[in-house]
Amino acid sequence: MRATSLASAAIVALASQASAETIKVDVGPNGQFAFKPNNIKARIGDVLSFNFHPLNHSVVMGDFANPCAPAKTGGFFSGFMPVSSGVGSQTFEVTVNNTDPFFFYCAQNTFSHCISGMSGVVNEDSSGKNTLDAYQSAAQNVKSASNPDNVFGGRLVSSDTSPTSTSAAPASTTSCTTSNKAPNGNGYKRDTCSGAGSVQASFGIVAAALGMAMLLS
Numbered sequence: 001m002r003a004t005s006l007a008s009a010a011i012v013a014l015a016s017q018a019s020a021e022t023i024k025v026d027v028g029p030n031g032q033f034a035f036k037p038n039n040i041k042a043r044i045g046d047v048l049s050f051n052f053h054p055l056n057h058s059v060v061m062g063d064f065a066n067p068c069a070p071a072k073t074g075g076f077f078s079g080f081m082p083v084s085s086g087v088g089s090q091t092f093e094v095t096v097n098n099t100d101p102f103f104f105y106c107a108q109n110t111f112s113h114c115i116s117g118m119s120g121v122v123n124e125d126s127s128g129k130n131t132l133d134a135y136q137s138a139a140q141n142v143k144s145a146s147n148p149d150n151v152f153g154g155r156l157v158s159s160d161t162s163p164t165s166t167s168a169a170p171a172s173t174t175s176c177t178t179s180n181k182a183p184n185g186n187g188y189k190r191d192t193c194s195g196a197g198s199v200q201a202s203f204g205i206v207a208a209a210l211g212m213a214m215l216l217s
């Protein structure tokens, strides 16, 4: 059975990364165009868990050399996450695969989030010149932020999935109705989600397995 083997695989994967931490990052808390925290130390295997607050934020991996633009190679993009109140029902989880510094930003152009300083860094090289301060200063001269066409590089996880219930996970497949194409950072309308349904379901099972693993430990 597919679900069972997925869950088993997830538990094996988790067991091999017992020391990995989940690092919670709030995206736009308290109406601020900011990530909290925005200067993060992470180890290989750690998971960045982006939690979206109102209005309609996103997170994209970028390069120091091109503020507010997607990384030239690899990276991730959460899609735009409209939230009216509280915290969004989905988190975006990114596993850190190496300890090289990398930057991330919000691609929302309504009110110029990245240009206003909505960015962050993981494993900043604070002894060099490629600091978050320098990135944010350079971002002020960018005309507009850009984002990849599609959600990639991470996992959309329903944060309201009960960790003890395996039946709750597949329900998330029905939550997305429009195309997987992300808009160009304009507007506050969600357009980024279907096609991610199967991915969400799989990771819902992973989340459920995580809950099981925690119960067993």
Ligand SMILES: [Cu+2]
Binding pocket: 028, 033, 056, 057, 058, 106, 107, 108, 113, 114, 118
């Ligand atoms: Cu934003």
